[in-house]
Amino acid sequence: MPIPNVDSLSGGSLLLAWQLKDKHVLIIGGGDVASGRIESVLVADARITLISPSQGLHPLTKQFIDATDRITYYDRSFSGPDDLEGVDMVLTAIDDVDESRRICALCRERKIPVNVADIPPSCDFYFGSQIRSGPLQIMISTNGQSPKLANIIRKRIEKCLPEQAGEAIEKVGELRSKLRERAPGVGGQLGKRRMRWMVDVCTSWDLEDLALLDDEMMNKLLDDGWEKNAVPKPEDVGLQHGLLDFHSWTSLETVLPTSLGFLTGVALTVGFLLTRRRS
Amino acid sequence: MPIPNVDSLSGGSLLLAWQLKDKHVLIIGGGDVASGRIESVLVADARITLISPSQGLHPLTKQFIDATDRITYYDRSFSGPDDLEGVDMVLTAIDDVDESRRICALCRERKIPVNVADIPPSCDFYFGSQIRSGPLQIMISTNGQSPKLANIIRKRIEKCLPEQAGEAIEKVGELRSKLRERAPGVGGQLGKRRMRWMVDVCTSWDLEDLALLDDEMMNKLLDDGWEKNAVPKPEDVGLQHGLLDFHSWTSLETVLPTSLGFLTGVALTVGFLLTRRRS
Numbered sequence: 001m002p003i004p005n006v007d008s009l010s011g012g013s014l015l016l017a018w019q020l021k022d023k024h025v026l027i028i029g030g031g032d033v034a035s036g037r038i039e040s041v042l043v044a045d046a047r048i049t050l051i052s053p054s055q056g057l058h059p060l061t062k063q064f065i066d067a068t069d070r071i072t073y074y075d076r077s078f079s080g081p082d083d084l085e086g087v088d089m090v091l092t093a094i095d096d097v098d099e100s101r102r103i104c105a106l107c108r109e110r111k112i113p114v115n116v117a118d119i120p121p122s123c124d125f126y127f128g129s130q131i132r133s134g135p136l137q138i139m140i141s142t143n144g145q146s147p148k149l150a151n152i153i154r155k156r157i158e159k160c161l162p163e164q165a166g167e168a169i170e171k172v173g174e175l176r177s178k179l180r181e182r183a184p185g186v187g188g189q190l191g192k193r194r195m196r197w198m199v200d201v202c203t204s205w206d207l208e209d210l211a212l213l214d215d216e217m218m219n220k221l222l223d224d225g226w227e228k229n230a231v232p233k234p235e236d237v238g239l240q241h242g243l244l245d246f247h248s249w250t251s252l253e254t255v256l257p258t259s260l261g262f263l264t265g266v267a268l269t270v271g272f273l274l275t276r277r278r279s
Numbered sequence: 280m281p282i283p284n285v286d287s288l289s290g291g292s293l294l295l296a297w298q299l300k301d302k303h304v305l306i307i308g309g310g311d312v313a314s315g316r317i318e319s320v321l322v323a324d325a326r327i328t329l330i331s332p333s334q335g336l337h338p339l340t341k342q343f344i345d346a347t348d349r350i351t352y353y354d355r356s357f358s359g360p361d362d363l364e365g366v367d368m369v370l371t372a373i374d375d376v377d378e379s380r381r382i383c384a385l386c387r388e389r390k391i392p393v394n395v396a397d398i399p400p401s402c403d404f405y406f407g408s409q410i411r412s413g414p415l416q417i418m419i420s421t422n423g424q425s426p427k428l429a430n431i432i433r434k435r436i437e438k439c440l441p442e443q444a445g446e447a448i449e450k451v452g453e454l455r456s457k458l459r460e461r462a463p464g465v466g467g468q469l470g471k472r473r474m475r476w477m478v479d480v481c482t483s484w485d486l487e488d489l490a491l492l493d494d495e496m497m498n499k500l501l502d503d504g505w506e507k508n509a510v511p512k513p514e515d516v517g518l519q520h521g522l523l524d525f526h527s528w529t530s531l532e533t534v535l536p537t538s539l540g541f542l543t544g545v546a547l548t549v550g551f552l553l554t555r556r557r558s
């Protein structure tokens with residue numbers, strides 16, 4: 001297999017899932033952009049220090065401050081290098097362009113990753129349009145070409161994403177933990193067999209079925225599957241997916257054209273027969 | 280509008296589009312994982328230093344080294360802190376777990392973001408499953424729960440993503456540049472009007488139509504649209520999209536149920552009338 005044309009490999013970003021568990025993120029500014037940042041950073045389990053004069057706080061930002069002790073709030077403006085002590089990432093969303101650039105320079109001297117809202121050259125990274133459903137996260141980036149189209153594409157993806165995707169991922173994560181308890185150890189032949197079996201389950205079951213796995217079914221799947229080096233079918237571990245089948249058959253996209261076709265068929269036939277009878 | 284339940288905001292990552300233009304990325308290891316990393320990093324316009332004994336090079340890695348002068352290759356193992364001089368990011372993909380952890384520690388002392396393949400605690404960030412089409416980049420992360428499901432979901436998204444999405448984004452980027460030439464300046468009322476007009480175009484045109492914009496149509500769109508504070512329809516700027524309309528109307532998912540419904544309607548009506556006539 002040849003590599004892609006190297007000249008075409010250009011103009012993009014490196015998309016990453018940055019790890020912030022127990023890291024310390026400084027957010028400067030409290031407006032609506034900041035409130036969006038707060039949500040994204042909380043999802044990643046970081047501790048937040050928020051610096052912003054209280055008169056500039058967006059209602060959503062206020063709600064976040066009240067709702068969790070994972071945010072330490074200071075009712076003032078950015079004061080200088082001391083505010084960057086022990087900080088792992090800085091996000092600013094203030095209107096003052098000169099102050100924003102100054103904060104960016106201070107961060108870069110200290111090698112602290114920084115994003116300055118609305119000033120691309122002062123950003124080590126951008127945020128794209130995002131989807132989240134449990135452990136599933138999706139980012140759509142147009143690399144600054146069109147945030148609006150990123151949003152439009154996000155909506156299209158949301159529409160076609162199976163509703164149960166997040167749940168399926170959670171259940172597969174649980175199944176994998178259970179399997180690790182049964183067959184512990186890192187790497188080696190066992191690790192490879194474990195990985196292969198998990199891949200086999202994920203590829204031969206539908207997302208919708210994986211999402212319905214409960215504790216009992218998982219145990220049966222491990223007993224009858226892993227132990228016997230096989231992949232039982234959903235119905236073999238007691239999964240009833242009649243309802244879901246029904247659901248997928250009755251989706252609006254199928255029902256609407258079918259009904260319209262049916263009614264047209266009835267109407268035309270009746271019309272045709274009536275015309276013939278009269279003539 | 281209330282904020283989401285703060286307790287539910289947990290267990291994720293912060294998804295980012297990291298900027299690497301003219302940055303210096305050190306990749307340690309040359310196997311198949313490394314070859315994937317090389318491609319992702321080249322897309323982001325970084326310069327790469329690759330360190331790996333030549334006997335460990337994957338054929339794809341070799342092809343990348345031969346194809347571009349954006350990679351500086353050293354036929355040896357990682358030698359120590361000197362290799363980290365002037366480096367902005369480190370990605371390792373070697374089998375030696377102890378050496379991997381040592382490299383990670385050296386990077387963290389120097390605040391260089393690092394990803395060590397297969398050792399999550401030694402990663403400042405993960406890579407998810409990715410889609411790229413021109414300036415459009417999409418990342419799917421299951422936060423380590425199931426890389427296989429991330430791939431399955433990636434394929435579903437690829438299937439439902441309009442083929443022309445990447446092209447539409449490129450064209451909108453061009454249109455925006457042209458608009459900036461016509462109405463230059465940063466921020467202020469003009470900046471807001473410019474942004475609003477671009478959003479109006481993106482929301483009232485289909486992706487498929489945006490992708491078909493050529494130079495002449497863009498100029499007409501600006502003459503008849505921007506200058507007159509309106510958004511012309513695709514056909515008003517000379518866009519012929521008969522074929523695409525035909526295509527979307529005749530998709531199998533619509534035609535099949537409509538036809539089946541129609542035939543059923545005809546059959547049942549004829550059957551019903553015949554029964555009545557006989558009785």
